[in-house]
Amino acid sequence: MSAPHAQPALLPVATGRQVRDYLRTLLRGRRLLLAGTVAAMAAQSALALAGPVAIGRATQAVVDHRSSAALAGPVALLAAAALAAAATGWAATVLLARLVLPAIARLREDAVTTVVELPVDAVEAGGTGDLVSRVSGDVELVSDAASGALGSFVGSALAIVSALAGLAALDWRFAVAALPAVPIQAGTLRWYLRTSRPIYAAGRIADGRRASALLTGFTALPTLRALRLGASQQQRIGAASADSMEYEFRATRAATRFFGRLNLAEFTGLGAILLVAFLLVRSGQADVGAATTAALFFAGLFDPINALLGVFDSMQQAGAGLRRLVGITTVRPAAAPPDPDPGPDPGRRPPTEPSLAADDVRFGYGPGPDVLHGVSLRVEPGQRLAVVGTTGSGKSTLASLLAGLREPGAGSVTFGGAALTALDLPQRHIALVTQETHVFAGSVADNLRLGRPGAGDAEIRAALAAVGATAWVDALPDGAGTAIGGGGHPLTAGQAQQLALARVRLLDPSVVILDEATAEAGSDAARALDHAAAALVEGRSAVVVAHRFTQVVDADAIVVLEQGRVTAHGTHDQLRSAGGAYASLWRAWSQGRPADED
Template sequence: MNATGSSAAASATAATTDVTDGARPLLPVADGRRTRGYLRAALRRRRALLVATTAVMIAQSAIGLVGPIAIGWVTQAIVDGRGTSAVIGPVVLLAAAAVLGAPATWASNVLLARVVLPEVAGLREDVVATALALPVDRVEETGSGDLVSRVSGDVERVTEAAQGGFGSFVSAALAILATLVGLASLDWRFALAGLLAVPIQVFSLRWYLRTSRPIYAAGRTAEGHRTSTLLGAFAALPTVRSLRVGGRQYARVEDASLAAAEYEFTAIRNATRFFGRLNVAEFVGLGAILLAASVLVRSGSASVGAATTAALFFAGLFDPINAVLGSFDSVQQAAAGLARLVGVLDAAPARPAGAPAQPAGVPAQPAGVPAQAAKSTTAPVRSAGAGGSSADGGPSRPAPPPSRRLPVLALHAADFGYGDRADVVHGVTLRIEPGRHVALVGTTGSGKSTVATLLAGLRTPRRGTATLDGTPLAGLSPTELHRRVALVTQETHLFAGTVADNIRMGRPEASDAEVALALEAVGATGWVDALPDGAATVIGAGGHHLGPSQAQHLALARLFLLDPEVVVLDEATAEGGSDSARLLDTAAARVLRGRSALLVAHRLSQTATADTILVMEEGRVTEQGSHEELRAAGGTYAALWDAWSRPS
């Protein structure tokens, strides 16, 4: 599953279509050929089970014919005036069919589940893994609602169709085939009469497929838009309340819901007309069989028993035919859903040749970005505090252990803008040498966080490059990128689970002792031990409440456990009050020891110990150098430092 989804991703981009819901672009949708190719590959992987399932279903269909045949024999025995002994044979046959029917049904259901369920589960895993690895800007552009509706609604539809629709489709198709063979074996004219229904059914089906396909495709898109609108409204709840624009939000949600519901109504109207046409076909077919039966019985070409069996055969076709034709409904919806899911798989960033093929794992950090180094810096500028006591009394930073070769993380002439808006980062070039710490300062909105996300590989520069040891970040597998370069932002997210679970997020296999060591390393053992169940205390939604500083403390412990080569702290300690800020500063310093780092900070105590400081203004790097150099230069940094260090 993984291999198929991944390997196809790079080559299948051309087989997907970009979609919009009128308001914003959505993720691509795979075309019919690509979707069928995916399905074929999935079925091929289960070929042996598929053959066994089909064999059992054929046996099941044959057993289904026993009833009408036995009833025909009983009828003939009565017409012939034979004694009770003549009906014993058919009754025994009926009993045998009933006894064998149950295990055959059980076996076909179990086998079918074995064919279908692992594939659907694999598809869901692949789509979720791909969705989690999608570039942040791609998800921002399309809105998370589209993604959510695909991994929930579309996966649900594919699962339902695969488990229910597909199974009933195959068994009904086999039952129809077996019945037609049975009819023909009674008398070919019975089969011919029954076939009169077929043109009406074919015509109805073609009409239905033609009219319903666009309805379902548009309906799924409208559903994606409805989910996006709902998520947007909930995400913006505090702003909506404070600005009192709830009415406008409600109207948008209402419009999106009505549009989605309108498609559902249209689909139901269409399906009702379709089933009405199928009923006409049934009556035409049954009428023709009864007419043929009366003619054949009168002429002595067929017995009453055979005519009874033929009529029962045909009546027994109603359900399977409706099941087959009706399952086109769910199969069509599933096909639309599958195309959207394969579209997500194909939206995965293409890997360069030779790059690992595994799907992305869950990002190790809430967001991740590398640090950026000094513009055009070839040799890092050491700050006065490096290697000894920092200017603000912070901890010393020893050189990285020689056993670990750290990479060079760099941005070259990078421009970036959000969506279709103008650039907010202009021509930024930075380089973080192994083991060096670079600080980024500037006023609000100057582009610091944006540059940080470019260096973390969360966003891709419009122009220019972001590289790790010369390899473009976009060419690294998400797993490798997040393992080597990690980010802590001020929006630390706690997942529902225990404290230990949250720390293990980046390395699920870590032992309790390693978790304890990480807590110890960042100085969080004291308050974590004081929680009701220590590191086993459940936090996050519905659990014990932690403050923002504690959440950031855990994020630093998580980072320590993950042990990346490069760390980006994007104002990771900005939420702290004075005491907790000091605690977090110390924790951050411990985590950064022996790693390359970028610090995005407004509190200049964090920047004074950096090797190089970059000042950003309006998306450009305007100054760079060590703390002393920049203070001596008397520019923006000097002014910021003076303002910050002046006693209030």
């Protein structure tokens, strides 16, 4: 029976309090800008009342049979208000952008920064698609709501207050007549919030599942085709898409009912205003101009009220996305222990290196069975340990555990006697290089300085020389300044791997873990990469997951993995003489290797 192992937690969703605390942090130091934005919006809303007032005055002038000169005042009022509204509207837009856009940029940076630091298990538990949907779709929802819905919300609220104040200034009975619409609007909003909130929250989760299914289908396409699993994966993608669309349909149906009820509120309120206006004019308590102005004031409330209530639709979606984004930022790595006397050179290692050890380690992916069973090994300072085994024996899983990228389900991985976890990995002490190398957008030098941001040109060149990359880098159009990755100058798999090794050289870690780090190269580049890897591990502790036995024969010790268990341990000569799995692997490799491979 498989031993129990720790289950990584899904990426969290922030609570309302966490979201409020984060927003206060984002807006800290921006209160003056916020006040200026609200003041500009308030002025714009007040100026919008000039239109109904001018039309009411013009209507009364017609009713009183005045001369055309009486229209000069209302027309001048309209023109002046339009110019002033344009100026205040421009100011409000600019101030709102300066308030919102930096905050959104900070949110995106915090989310991405935290994502980069997340342990591999946390990402895999929630699904890569969920993570992608958070830092893409959720960020877009929050950004759109903050730049559009926030301004609409504040502007609409101020317009409503201004219009109600205008109604009361004309006659308090006009303001009272507008009140029957309020219970309908309040009840509609309450129903909509209660109905739509769970729909949008579940919809964002469903969208993450759809993204995860799509990513799985794209990234594993060759395997799916080889195993004839394309149809089943397509069915999973279709089911995830249908589930996501169902939430979209439910949200649309709720929004349709929401706006339909708002139309009923408009009809009720305007009918009451017209009835009161009729009675007041008939009794001589108000003139036609005032009645016209009151009716236009209330009609002018339609758009801001609908915008104010309708903006909750965007706010609901953005709120669900914001909780997911802030949830990412709540996953904070523990503070890394200080490096032992790093000295003036940030890349210099301490004179005495601690050992790296695994003790009775067990590990399984998610709810599945364990793939490592009681693995124990020790890498002494300066020792080179090779790990060999057939495909699926657990070599790469063991490498990720030793690098601190995953946490064991049982047992422990220690570095210098202290438990090593994905969240307290000592900086610059352990580096993992795999065969899956990514070339970042930027120059060759930029790619290398990821290992040490302050590295000078001489250090860059020394790192390239150490891994044998100087010749082809010098042959590039701009040497180490040549743009690569993301549409830049293309590199071969071997060249990309050399850059990865040079980057680690600059990092100068205590322990290097090479997980088949030279396996992607063709036969022409194999020898060069093996020499580069050998130069990298010289003088430091190393764990080499071997693809070619040229990397194994000179190792200080060799561990043989079979089905997640250590079945043999010793030197090359000892294991060859003992027979068993290692001797079989050696014979198979020796008979099948190219004639020119040492």
